[in-house]
Amino acid sequence: MNKTMALALAAAVVAALGAGYWLGGQRAGQVVTTAQTPSAAKPATRERKILFYRNPMGLPDTSPVPKKDQMGMDYIPVYEGEEANEPGQARQVRISSEKIQQLGVRSEAATLRSLSRSVHAVGRIEIDERLSHTVAPKFEGWIDKLYVNTTGQEVKRGQPLMDVYSPDLVSAQNEYFIARQGETSLRHATPEAQESMKQLAEASLARLNNWDISAGQLQDLSKSGNARRTLTFRAPVNGIVIEKKAVQGMRFMPGDVLYQIADLSSVWIVADVFEQDLALVRPGENARAMLNAYPGKAFSARVSYVYPTLNPQTRTVPVRLELANPGGLLKPGMYADVELSTPAGGKVLTVPASAVIYSGKNQTVLVELAPGRFEPRPVKLGMQGGDYVEVLEGLTESEKVVVSANFLIDSESNLKAAFSGMSGSQAKPAAPPEHNGH
Numbered sequence: 548m549n550k551t552m553a554l555a556l557a558a559a560v561v562a563a564l565g566a567g568y569w570l571g572g573q574r575a576g577q578v579v580t581t582a583q584t585p586s587a588a589k590p591a592t593r594e595r596k597i598l599f600y601r602n603p604m605g606l607p608d609t610s611p612v613p614k615k616d617q618m619g620m621d622y623i624p625v626y627e628g629e630e631a632n633e634p635g636q637a638r639q640v641r642i643s644s645e646k647i648q649q650l651g652v653r654s655e656a657a658t659l660r661s662l663s664r665s666v667h668a669v670g671r672i673e674i675d676e677r678l679s680h681t682v683a684p685k686f687e688g689w690i691d692k693l694y695v696n697t698t699g700q701e702v703k704r705g706q707p708l709m710d711v712y713s714p715d716l717v718s719a720q721n722e723y724f725i726a727r728q729g730e731t732s733l734r735h736a737t738p739e740a741q742e743s744m745k746q747l748a749e750a751s752l753a754r755l756n757n758w759d760i761s762a763g764q765l766q767d768l769s770k771s772g773n774a775r776r777t778l779t780f781r782a783p784v785n786g787i788v789i790e791k792k793a794v795q796g797m798r799f800m801p802g803d804v805l806y807q808i809a810d811l812s813s814v815w816i817v818a819d820v821f822e823q824d825l826a827l828v829r830p831g832e833n834a835r836a837m838l839n840a841y842p843g844k845a846f847s848a849r850v851s852y853v854y855p856t857l858n859p860q861t862r863t864v865p866v867r868l869e870l871a872n873p874g875g876l877l878k879p880g881m882y883a884d885v886e887l888s889t890p891a892g893g894k895v896l897t898v899p900a901s902a903v904i905y906s907g908k909n910q911t912v913l914v915e916l917a918p919g920r921f922e923p924r925p926v927k928l929g930m931q932g933g934d935y936v937e938v939l940e941g942l943t944e945s946e947k948v949v950v951s952a953n954f955l956i957d958s959e960s961n962l963k964a965a966f967s968g969m970s971g972s973q974a975k976p977a978a979p980p981e982h983n984g985h
Contacts (some may be wrong), residue, residue, distance in 0.1 A: 670818030688713030
């Protein structure tokens, strides 16, 4: 091989190596571009930014760093975007299904139903004044003998109470007997004389009648023909001696009350009804009474009278109820719990009373807009009957309201509304102070 051929061969090798190097570089560039294209097309996952940490019990307390409350519960992180103040959603609350189960949240739809309101009052058992009687002689005298000598003793109608002596009574009897004898002796006298004696006998008899001498006693006097020294007073009714002032041997004057006897087969309850409930109480309505002496036993009563006066100290009006007292179980002076049920009217929109949140003069319910989404809504309430309350404004039929754990959700809503109402710098927690190392 000559020198010329050797140089040509070396030039060919160098050209081949240069072409291979260039082709490798191009392929390497394509590989790099292809490998970088997916990475550039796929955006990097951006973590949500924590704005602050809030109190787990809904209190208006926040922290820029994780911490625990006094009960050892972790503060809850609030992420960027959660506190946005969307129109009409400033107080709406979103709660996960897990948290709903933990809190025990329950909802119930507003429905139409008839409400019957009950009025509760405290009363006292009192004697029926129409069945109370007194024994008060209308003449002067002395008590000769007592047959009923204790207060609280039960007596029957016509039972002897006491024997009394009165000179006036003896004189009246003698006048009556003399007039009767005069009528007999003047049978053959002139008509004028007979009429005069008859009038005298009738006047003597009227005098005895005016002294409440019974017809039976007068008949006995007429048959005997002799004036009796004492007269027996008898019980006017069946009942209980609730007051006894008679003492054997005492002197009494006309009109002195010696016995007071009450028939307790029927009694009254005088209940004190509050002023705001008075419009619901009407005569003739039925009621029931419960007494501590007989737990579990209810007594039927009826409203008979609403008194026309109001007690300015207690703002109550007395209401009188009548009820039977079989067996004498009800004693005057006992306290009674009275419940009056007013008749139900038409159907009205109602929600459970537990759904209402009271804050001063305002009433609010939590409406379930969707599963896990709630909104506080002010309502206007009407009458309450049992466990339900009438809704006059703010709700429509079938809207669901929260009936349990509503206070926790409401506190969360208030907290959200407070943060959403803050301006930019106020809404964000202040950064921790910087230290310059000095």
